[in-house]
């Protein structure tokens with residue numbers, strides 16, 4: 099094991115984690131299983147295995163648990179900050195929702211996003227209010243549907259790219275204002291280079307519903323995601339090691355390892371690097387209310403950031419005199435940057451297949467989570483897959499059967 103902060107002897111104590119064993123033991127862990135990463139993937143698997151009586155080590159290079167969902171209270175303003183970008187929990191999965199109830203109290207939260215484009219503020223996702231404001235009309239749902247269909251480019255029969263998909267289904271005006279610039283900034287390439295499947299996921303609504311998500315359950319953990327994950331890890335069968343990087347050489351120390359770190363990183367990038375977008379955050383501090391909503395997107399290509407999020411609005415049940423916002427800039431991920439969004443274009447897919455083949459030749463390790471399987475996963479999907487991986491691992495172990503490198507196909 100190599101830990102970047104190995105010179106620090108004190109156990110790490112974080113607010114709200116007193117009951118959780120957070121240690122940096124200098125001896126090798128006496129654990130049967132190791133989860134690499136203390137995000138939702140690692141924490142959920144660790145909890146389920148510990149409940150089944152296994153001793154589990156949870157290692158993370160960072161100085162905190164909860165992975166990219168980490169939240170922390172800002173000392174100056176008291177605002178709960180989402181350090182790696184805003185996270186809103188939403189799901190239709192009954193099993194995941196009911197599982198989480200033991201670890202947090204969810205507060206009601208509805209994600210309503212605004213966008214500034216071409217000198218005006220509109221409501222997202224593009225809905226009837228957006229359409230009527232944008233075109234200066236007073237259309238009914240049926241009229242709006244007809245109106246948009248009339249603007250669509252019907253000569254595009256089988257859209258292959260994001261741009262063709264947009265022109266085919268929303269027409270040039272809405273595409274330019276709401277999709278083109280934002281997409282160029284987010285992905286660092288032209289929409290004509292992206293697959294049509296990306297836009298298929300973006301809803302266009304012919305009513306006034308501006309709730310961003312369709313899911314049955316939506317909410318925010320009252321004390322943040324980090325407190326939730328600390329509670330998941332608060333089990334006598336779990337030992338958490340922060341500031342501890344696990345490498346391929348460490349796998350032999352355990353009966354089995356669940357790797358939620360980068361798949362290419364496990365192999366020391368020997369075939370090359372899987373492409374990601376990373377994010378830079380510019381902090382903005384102000385008094386009162388800075389922008390009046392949690393998330394304001396910026397659609398114009400001249401504005402270099404994609405959105406500004408004002409974090410106190412993610413906890414609407416709290417009151418704070420001052421405010422903290424972050425402007426988000428997307429760029430290509432370089433070595434040393436935090437990988438956020440997997441790109442998954444044709445080149446990356448080919449490299450992914452090669453890494454998957456290497457992974458299948460390894461023993462005693464399964465690759466899980468967003469980085470281990472190189473997929474964008476919402477939290478609920480991450481948790482569902484982690485529950486499934488733990489369940490299947492326990493069944494295979496009991497049967498003396500081999501455990502697969504992947505529980506979900508990454509390619």
Ligand SMILES: Cc1cc2nc3c(=O)[nH]c(=O)nc-3n(C[C@H](O)[C@H](O)[C@H](O)COP(=O)(O)OP(=O)(O)OC[C@H]3O[C@@H](n4cnc5c(N)ncnc54)[C@H](O)[C@@H]3O)c2cc1C
Pocket residue numbers: 134135136137138139140157158159160164165166167182183184185186187188342343344345358359360438439466467468469475476477478480
């Ligand atoms: C900007 C952004 C916004 C998002 N917003 C939402 C949202 O609103 N709603 C939603 O449902 N989902 C959202 N998500 C998705 C959410 O972040 C993921 O579902 C979740 O983080 C996946 O958890 P994970 O445990 O698989 O990975 P992570 O949270 O990334 O955890 C992996 C951990 O592994 C550690 N690690 C890596 N390599 C090693 C190593 N060698 N040794 C030890 N530790 C290692 C890392 O430090 C990290 O802490 C968002 C994602 C992004 C990028």
